[in-house]
Amino acid sequence: MxxxxxxxxxxxxxxxxxxxxxxxxxxxxxxxxxxxxxxxxxxxxxxxxxxxxxxxxxxxxxxxxxxxxxxxxxxxxxxxxxxxxxxxxxxxxxxxxxxxxxxxxxxxxxxxxxxxxxxxxxxxxxxxxxxxxxxxxxxxxxxxxxxxxxxxxxxxxxxxxxxxxxxxxxxxxxxxxxxxxxxxxxxxxxxxxxxxxxxxxxxxxxxxxxxxxxxxxxxxxxxxxxxxxxxxxxxxLRHLDRMLEIRRKNAHHLEIGIAAIPGIRSQHVTPNSLHAWRQYCVYVDADKFGCDRDTLAEHLKERGIASSIHYPRGIHSQPVFEQLYGRTSLPNTEQISRGILALPVHHELHEDDVYRIIEAVEECYDHSPYFSSARMSRLELMPQPEFSQGIQRSV
The missing domain is CATH 3.40.640.10 (Type I PLP-dependent aspartate aminotransferase-like (Major domain))
Structure with a gap:
């Protein structure tokens, strides 16, 4: 594999x-x-x-x-x-x-x-x-x-x-x-x-x-x-636009697949912007998805798919910053840190790789107690979103 x-x-x-x-x-x-x-x-x-x-x-x-x-x-x-x-x-x-x-x-x-x-x-x-x-x-x-x-x-x-x-x-x-x-x-x-x-x-x-x-x-x-x-x-620099185009295409297909799976959501893209997709990160809601982020990461690893956690704790929770400035609570940061997981999105991925990632995530959900009988079949490619004129440019 x-x-x-x-x-x-x-x-x-x-x-x-x-x-x-x-x-x-x-x-x-x-x-x-x-x-x-x-x-x-x-x-x-x-x-x-x-x-x-x-x-x-x-x-x-x-x-x-x-x-x-x-x-x-x-x-x-x-x-x-x-x-x-x-x-x-x-x-x-x-x-x-x-x-x-x-x-x-x-x-x-x-x-x-x-x-x-x-x-x-x-x-x-x-x-x-x-x-x-x-x-x-x-x-x-x-x-x-x-x-x-x-x-x-x-x-x-x-x-x-x-x-x-x-x-x-x-x-x-x-x-x-x-x-x-x-x-x-x-x-x-x-x-x-x-x-x-x-x-x-x-x-x-x-x-x-x-x-x-x-x-x-x-x-x-x-x-x-x-x-x-x-x-x-x-x-x-001469290759950046091409690599970004592939990353955005991969992220677009991941978005389609992830959106169909309960309990997992991707980063909301700021309106009127073009995301560069250095990382494609999702938040795993363990209660709705049926298992936590770490279980999903292990499942992906068993399927030959790498993932990573960015970031497992906020900066405010790092020991050195607690020592320097004391402890504080930032609820949203702490919530997202517990459920964040980065999936591959890079420019060397092929369409079949993207499908494998989506199917592996879906499979993990299907094997959870919250299994949905409405299992997705093979995803169909959807056209790329049309961006406002002038958004994309080459220099």
Whole structure:
């Protein structure tokens, strides 16, 4: 039986040749390839400037270091990867962890508003799994409370909202190129901004605060990307639209199948947006589905289908954050964490693979005490949804 993996990280010949070109040159460190990658990435996502870095956490840290001061506070959703909040703490500022909307899995602005203090300087919404935050609502929220915005787009390469790529919004948009992402170079990150002054500052912070050769005007880090990674990234930018098209098609078929099974639902897509589907995550309601998330994951494993849990606990429940900031309760985050499960959706899946995933989920339900006699037969392909004119674009 063919194993269906969670992600596909095989480089194609053009990407391998790009890396070999740099390896043959002997110029491995940050250089011309990184500069070209920054320019091309910014153009692709509609940003004015982009700063390449060593990983997605570094991309966030550079943004936070560019403006935060010790004691400042940043509103950030608890249902996210720990780096979204940890990099705030690393600047000696405080992440104020907020609850999420249980349908979209994105930051709940009503909850966030209740947590604003005189120290609040920014909000850091996460485009989780590639699902766009409502950029207009977040921007209005930030304007109302005089906050900067650090958009965490680590999982959102190619995500769009209201016909605009999410990479072009102020004040910062931070990406990751970790192997499981839609654009993957091994490690690497990118921070986009429309602000020339912040762009320059992040470039210095990335390289030990060096504003000219052997002249350091601020404390910084070694967060440089290598030209090897940048060369791979440049090639992958040319393939991103094709990979996104396949992911969206796979997610569309998963949506059809999952919707027909009681007790399991997928992430609600933000209206007027194009989801990038870095992960296709479902919430398993054990009472209605007949078994819990972990039982379903084990059933899928027995059928040769990988799955993963993103995330088994909110950041507020991580021991280090409980030690730093005390215990708190975020009911929606805790509920979703107990039932969340990611299913394969990547660009190397074939239609038969998608059918196998749906059938395995359905089979698990059928074997539960809540078995429905109305078992689905083979799914029929449905046409892709039509998006508003101008939503999809190529650069």
């Amino acid at each position: 063919k194993q269906i993996e969670m992600s596909a990280t095989k480089l194609d010949d053009s990407e391998i040749e790009a890396a070999l070109r740099v390896l043959r040159s002997g110029a491995f460190r940050q250089g011309k390839e990184c500069e070209a990658f920054e320019i091309e990435f910014a153009e692709k996502v509609g940003a004015k400037y982009a700063v390449a870095s060593s990983n997605g956490s570094a991309a966030l840290h550079l943004a936070y270091m560019a403006f935060l001061k010790p004691g400042d506070e940043v509103l950030v959703p608890s249902f996210a990867f720990i780096a979204s909040a940890a990099m705030i703490s690393m600047t000696q500022a405080k992440p104020v962890l907020c609850d999420i909307d249980p349908k979209t899995f994105l930051i709940d602005l009503n909850d966030a508003e209740q947590r604003i203090t005189h120290r609040t300087r920014a909000i850091a919404p996460v485009h989780l799994f590639g699902n766009a935050c409502n950029t207009e609502d977040v921007s209005n929220f930030a304007d109302k409370h005089h906050l900067k915005i650090v958009w965490d787009a680590a999982q959102a390469h190619g995500t769009m909202h209201k016909a605009q790529d999410i990479g072009g919004f102020p004040d910062f948009v931070c990406y990751s190129f970790y192997p499981s992402k839609n654009t993957f170079v091994g490690e690497g990150g990118m921070t986009c901004t429309p602000h020339a002054e912040l762009h320059e500052k992040m470039k210095y912070l990335r390289s030990h605060g060096e504003t000219r050769k052997d002249y350091h005007t601020m404390l910084g880090m070694d967060y440089r990307m290598t030209d090897i990674e940048a060369a791979i990234g440049r090639e992958q």
